[in-house]
Amino acid sequence: MHIPENYLSPQTCAVMTGAVAPAWGISIYKVSKELPKEKIAMMGVAASFSFLGMMFNVPLPGGTTGHAVGGTLIALLLGPYAACISVSVALLLQALLFGDGGILAFGANCFNMAFVLPFVGYAVAHLISPSIGQGKATRRDLTAAAIGSYVGINAAALCAAIEFGIQPLLFHDAAGNALYCPYGLSVSIPAMMIGHLTIFGLAEMVFTTAIYSFVSSTSPALMARQPETKTSLPLKIFLGAMILATPLGLLAEGTAWGEWGAEEIASTGAGYTPSGLANGWSLNAMLPDYSIAGMPDSIAYILSAVIGAALLIIIFKLISLAVGKASASAA
Amino acid sequence: MTEQIMKGIARLLDSDTASSAQKTQLHPVLRLLGVFACILFCALSRNSIFVIGVIAVSLVRIAMLPPRRMAGVLRPVLVPVLLTCLVLLPSVFMGHPRTMLTVALKVFASASTLALLNESVPWKDITGAFAALRMPDIFILTLDMTVRSIVLLGRLCRSMGEAVSLRSFKGPDTARDGRSLVRRERDRTRRDAAGGLLGTVFIRSGMLAERTSEAMTCRCFDGTYRLYKKHKWNIWDAAYVLVLMVLAAAFFYTQSLII
Amino acid sequence: MTTIELHNISYHYPDGQPALQDIDLTLRSGNCYVLTGPNGCGKSSLFRILTGLSFPQSGTYTLDGVPITEKYLRDRANADAFHRRVGYLFQDTDAQLFTRSVEDEISFGLYQMGLPQEEINARTEQYLDRLSLSDLRARAPFNLSGGEKKRCALAAVLAMEPSVLIMDEPLSGLDEEGQDWITRTIRALKTPERLILIATHSGDLAASLADHTIVMDKTHRIQI
Numbered sequence: 001m002h003i004p005e006n007y008l009s010p011q012t013c014a015v016m017t018g019a020v021a022p023a024w025g026i027s028i029y030k031v032s033k034e035l036p037k038e039k040i041a042m043m044g045v046a047a048s049f050s051f052l053g054m055m056f057n058v059p060l061p062g063g064t065t066g067h068a069v070g071g072t073l074i075a076l077l078l079g080p081y082a083a084c085i086s087v088s089v090a091l092l093l094q095a096l097l098f099g100d101g102g103i104l105a106f107g108a109n110c111f112n113m114a115f116v117l118p119f120v121g122y123a124v125a126h127l128i129s130p131s132i133g134q135g136k137a138t139r140r141d142l143t144a145a146a147i148g149s150y151v152g153i154n155a156a157a158l159c160a161a162i163e164f165g166i167q168p169l170l171f172h173d174a175a176g177n178a179l180y181c182p183y184g185l186s187v188s189i190p191a192m193m194i195g196h197l198t199i200f201g202l203a204e205m206v207f208t209t210a211i212y213s214f215v216s217s218t219s220p221a222l223m224a225r226q227p228e229t230k231t232s233l234p235l236k237i238f239l240g241a242m243i244l245a246t247p248l249g250l251l252a253e254g255t256a257w258g259e260w261g262a263e264e265i266a267s268t269g270a271g272y273t274p275s276g277l278a279n280g281w282s283l284n285a286m287l288p289d290y291s292i293a294g295m296p297d298s299i300a301y302i303l304s305a306v307i308g309a310a311l312l313i314i315i316f317k318l319i320s321l322a323v324g325k326a327s328a329s330a331a
Numbered sequence: 332m333t334e335q336i337m338k339g340i341a342r343l344l345d346s347d348t349a350s351s352a353q354k355t356q357l358h359p360v361l362r363l364l365g366v367f368a369c370i371l372f373c374a375l376s377r378n379s380i381f382v383i384g385v386i387a388v389s390l391v392r393i394a395m396l397p398p399r400r401m402a403g404v405l406r407p408v409l410v411p412v413l414l415t416c417l418v419l420l421p422s423v424f425m426g427h428p429r430t431m432l433t434v435a436l437k438v439f440a441s442a443s444t445l446a447l448l449n450e451s452v453p454w455k456d457i458t459g460a461f462a463a464l465r466m467p468d469i470f471i472l473t474l475d476m477t478v479r480s481i482v483l484l485g486r487l488c489r490s491m492g493e494a495v496s497l498r499s500f501k502g503p504d505t506a507r508d509g510r511s512l513v514r515r516e517r518d519r520t521r522r523d524a525a526g527g528l529l530g531t532v533f534i535r536s537g538m539l540a541e542r543t544s545e546a547m548t549c550r551c552f553d554g555t556y557r558l559y560k561k562h563k564w565n566i567w568d569a570a571y572v573l574v575l576m577v578l579a580a581a582f583f584y585t586q587s588l589i590i
Numbered sequence: 591m592t593t594i595e596l597h598n599i600s601y602h603y604p605d606g607q608p609a610l611q612d613i614d615l616t617l618r619s620g621n622c623y624v625l626t627g628p629n630g631c632g633k634s635s636l637f638r639i640l641t642g643l644s645f646p647q648s649g650t651y652t653l654d655g656v657p658i659t660e661k662y663l664r665d666r667a668n669a670d671a672f673h674r675r676v677g678y679l680f681q682d683t684d685a686q687l688f689t690r691s692v693e694d695e696i697s698f699g700l701y702q703m704g705l706p707q708e709e710i711n712a713r714t715e716q717y718l719d720r721l722s723l724s725d726l727r728a729r730a731p732f733n734l735s736g737g738e739k740k741r742c743a744l745a746a747v748l749a750m751e752p753s754v755l756i757m758d759e760p761l762s763g764l765d766e767e768g769q770d771w772i773t774r775t776i777r778a779l780k781t782p783e784r785l786i787l788i789a790t791h792s793g794d795l796a797a798s799l800a801d802h803t804i805v806m807d808k809t810h811r812i813q814i
Contacts, residue, residue: 004414010371028470037552038548040469040472044472044540045536047473051477052481096445096458099442103366211530455691455730483732543685549677551702553669
């Protein structure tokens with residue numbers, strides 16, 4: 001899922017770095033305040049695990065690469081803030097020393113894999129099993145870890161796909177050739193999601209659940225959780241808003257940097273319709289109500305995001321209920 | 332796959348031993364800044380002149396390396412370029428033939444700049460640059476320990492992998508009827524061993540981390556990390572700043588040539 | 591003068607397994623004590639208690655008359671003063687070395703102690719030289735050979751100039767030359783101000799260094 005150099009425009013990279021910076025700040029603050037110092041050494045180990053996991057990657061034509069990340073696992077073991085730092089460190093080493101993932105795209109990669117992935121995975125796992133991480137892992141905990149990691153990595157892959165999928169829409173030269181990633185959302189999303197919904201999501205799930213259950217059964221001391229790092233309500237709102245607002249910001253960027261875009265579209269004349277523009281809004285297909293006539297795009301977007309999020313929460317609560325009943329009857 | 336990891340680790344180790352001989356005179360932050368600027372300019376460039384210029388300079392620098400080290404630079408450059416071409420191939424048939432060339436050239440320029448940095452500056456100085464940039468201590472500490480952990484884990488994985496492969500015997504192939512059963516059983520054992528291996532490696536590294544934190548406690552560590560010697564600025568740094576300015580000037584000049 | 595007194599110390603692991611039973615021990619500076627005993631007799635647990643990493647369930651541990659308890663060490667200033675005085679060389683050097691270079695490894699503790707920069711530089715140089723590490727100063731500790739790692743770890747501990755030096759199996763994993771080297775170095779460390787405590791399986795080391803030998807047995811007690 002590493003976005004390589006020159007796949008994203010520098011402007012997008014700047015926006016993504018700006019988006020992930022507060023997450024870094026909060027994570028560093030939270031970790032230095034709340035993570036017991038005995039666990040700090042563990043963060044390095046976790047980062048190296050994530051690093052090794054990410055080295056087993058497979059290129060996805062039309063997208064980037066697919067691999068496990070382990071972000072949800074780290075979030076479950078050390079908390080999402082520590083996971084954010086650990087995965088960022090792993091990504092930094094890969095970008096700098098191994099040329100895997102761009103230097104400029106580092107912010108974007110961190111946003112996807114070090115921010116969205118662990119936080120979404122952690123939230124989903126806690127939604128399904130609120131008691132996860134306390135004591136020996138129950139079947140419900142393991143299900144929660146599995147689903148959390150699966151949803152986490154797919155959320156991250158979707159973010160990555162959107163980030164480079166909107167590039168041809170926003171940036172191309174006078175002749176209509178894309179300057180950065182040439183694939184529109186209609187290509188990038190399937191390219192990324194088909195791989196991640198199947199094989200890599202599965203890999204992440206197996207990786208997470210196997211290690212989580214192994215650690216919880218053989219070495220519970222590693223997971224003995226300190227006074228829970230509670231996410232305060234304002235922080236929750238802030239994080240939620242960031243997840244929602246960043247794609248918006250990216251789209252708005254089209255107008256912010258619009259001087260270029262507009263000029264070029266004008267100069268192309270009738271010869272070329274950016275294929276990205278034609279296909280870009282295939283997102284509409286996912287939620288038909290989205291394009292309610294006359295509604296401003298931004299409001300429609302926020303509404304559809306809220307509805308989507310609510311639907312997801314409902315689905316997970318239902319799963320949680322079902323799994324809870326199953327494990328209760330098993331016990 | 333394990334081979335890939337070992338190669339990566341070998342590269343880390345190489346750059347460490349090579350570094351003990353030569354002392355880098357340039358401030359690593361400057362070097363990092365230079366590479367960053369170069370990559371940024373390449374990404375921003377609206378025409379290929381600047382990008383090809385960067386490639387030309389990189390190629391000259393690579394050409395001046397001894398052959399053994401040259402291979403070390405070319406591999407990390409060619410792999411991403413070929414990968415980019417592969418990933419972008421469909422776009423040629425979708426009506427963007429030039430995109431593949433543009434992006435591949437830019438990737439070549441960025442990757443070669445980065446590879447040359449890694450060739451000439453040991454990883455310690457590169458990560459050390461982040462310390463000099465006043466990144467939060469906890470981040471630097473995690474960074475250092477991650478590198479250490481990657482190396483130790485790589486070694487552990489290899490030795491344990493060898494132990495597993497030594498123990499997994501080859502079943503009797505002659506008995507035709509029982510063959511598939513034996514093989515299935517063998518595969519199952521191997522799979523279990525692999526799962527246990529991963530978990531065991533995790534536990535062992537967790538124990539390592541625990542002892543490390545105790546060692547840190549014994550050396551008065553209280554959760555904050557204070558660091559490192561300051562680099563003294565010298566004439567080479569000034570020269571490098573000049574080079575950076577030339578780079579920036581070249582960028583803006585080439586941008587004015589073709590719109 | 592430093593005096594360590596252990597009185598009636600008993601310790602068991604979280605799972606209830608006993609590790610130490612009724613340990614009574616008085617250690618005084620100027621002496622080198624060698625602790626021997628079979629694996630699993632509780633040597634490591636004793637060291638963890640002496641270095642303030644674990645705390646006994648019963649009994650008292652005093653350093654110069656000050657009882658060392660979990661509560662006492664929770665205070666930042668107390669912990670600092672304590673760890674400054676008690677240096678611990680771990681058996682597993684890989685775990686003990688965690689920074690990016692030999693130099694940084696040595697100066698880590700000095701920075702933590704809050705010494706002035708000149709003092710840190712001077713001491714780092716001094717101990718690089720003393721343990722013949724000057725040529726390796728820029729190398730990453732985890733890339734060194736076993737003997738070099740041991741020297742690096744020892745330098746990092748010694749640079750803090752502790753008055754109590756506790757070493758867990760300092761010769762493990764070393765070749766004969768390395769063992770000789772470390773033995774000579776430890777002998778040079780014996781001063782009237784310093785208290786040295788070594789756990790070892792090596793009879794040679796015990797014979798050549800020990801002022802006193804302490805033997806533990808399978809019952810987790812000290813034999814007299």
